[in-house]
Amino acid sequence: MKAIILSGGKGTRLRPLTYTGAKQLVPVANKPILWYGIESIVAAGITEIGIIISPETGGEVKAKTGNGDRFGARITYIMQDKPLGLAHAVKVAQPFLGDSPFVMYLGDNLVESQLDMFLSKFQSQQLDALTLLCEVENPTAFGVAKVDAQGRVLQLIEKPKNPPSNLALVGVYLFSAEIHQAIANIQPSARGELEITDAIQYLIDRQQNVQSFQLKGWWLDTGKKDDLLAANQIILDSCSQLTIEGEIDATSKVSGRVHIGSGSRIINSTIRGPVTIGNNCTIKNCFIGPYSSIADDTTLVDADIEHSVILQGAKVVGIQQRIVDSLIGARATLQVAPQRPKAMRFMIGDDSHIEII
Template structure:
């Protein structure tokens, strides 16, 4: 069985952070989001991984290389035109060949060990499997209707959802049959080859599409608030402070859970809870909570910073009287006049 992670999207909903970095490489608890999914593939016992790349592909390829660090052989497949999930799957047809395969959306974060879902799929004899979970508001998801352990219908982002069961970014396929279905599809109104239409094409042909329940938390990190939620979830499971041995912390309080990267210098500050701080940051006189601070950033700001994402190599230098929410991209500066 092979694995395919889709990581080609530009992440426009996460501008400005994704202007200089793929959304899949944004840090969650000081580790690229995509790395959590690469680790999932390794834990599922697979050896061959294809990563579909596009926007800022060189950063993904440079970080993961040939995959040996994770016990994997990684093949990179470029999706030159971003035309949806099924189009991305089709670009990997040569890599997949005749093997069974799993597809993971690279901007999704799964707290489950997906080995269980893989086992359920393989033992079911189904042609395809789809990860599902109950959600509060189905208008933002593909909504799944099912009966007797089989998918009957999938409706993408309906105005009036017929159920509260949503599809999540996990798909299994047992044969190359899916590629034939995709080739027959026409783009949707938004110009994409939709995965919901692909799965319904399999259902219409009489194939068994099995719902696979995701039991633990699952995060779609396509928006800033969702990225912060994912960071909070990982740190919450960690439930402790992890401060790099060579970080220098003086006259400061680190409120768990937080992770502080290598070479950070923190003085006269209160950090936490739920703060991820990348390598080489310098922080003085700051109060930071529930935020992601990327590597190489300097912060000298006297009022609280909360629910913020600050990109790489930024400067936030100001003396003020009220709190702010800071959301700026790489190499940006916020500096009070005269400093």
């Protein structure tokens, strides 16, 4: 069994951050989104992983993620020159996959459930395809599956006006080698892409064994700011514990589940968890409220932050009014002049410098 993780795409919904970086490397609880997928796949016992990359961000993904040693895996990088669809990504990965069954995992997804049961069903029933599904409130915004009482997939419809169910395609699939023939026999869609839903439908139409597995836990597509903040909150809730590796002075107060990385200094500040703070940060005269993630090498002075994600090397100085629901890019600088507004909400790209006057 092998796996491929899709880590291309332009990430238009997370701009301006994704003008300068891969959306799959944006951190949730100070860890790149992509890494959660790798860890989930390795936990299921799959260690041969191909990562589909694009020319624009592939170098950054390779440099950040490496050869897989840190995960106990072996990673092969596979270039998809143009974003021509999920099925096209499988097509370019075919030399890596060979005749092996495989997991396909979208690199900007986070799912609560482990892949073990998913994998067990696929193997024990000798399926040609298995799709992970999740109940959603707005099925018209997703690819939707029509299934029978036994979970067999009857039809897949992309963003239907009249959905046959509220079961959305999560973005985690298992395939046998039969999917390669299906992809070879489909045509590009109206948007010029080879759609994985068309390839699965090809299998269904030819009476191949295509089943579903309904996710009971949470599923998050982190393609938008609010989705990423929601993911950050859930991960902090589920994973945080009190670990102090940095320095906290006598005038500071830390409560709840808080991680403070090595080399970080907390000076005259209040930190109320769940919060994670990376390495070599300086936090002075600040309030850091719940569900905040602050990456390595960040400087916060006279700042009040809650439910926000601050990327590596950012500086926030002189803003005592509360910053909430914000995403501040790597190496960005945010500072305020003496006349201060009452409330602020931001999404700031990498290397920005913003002064509030």
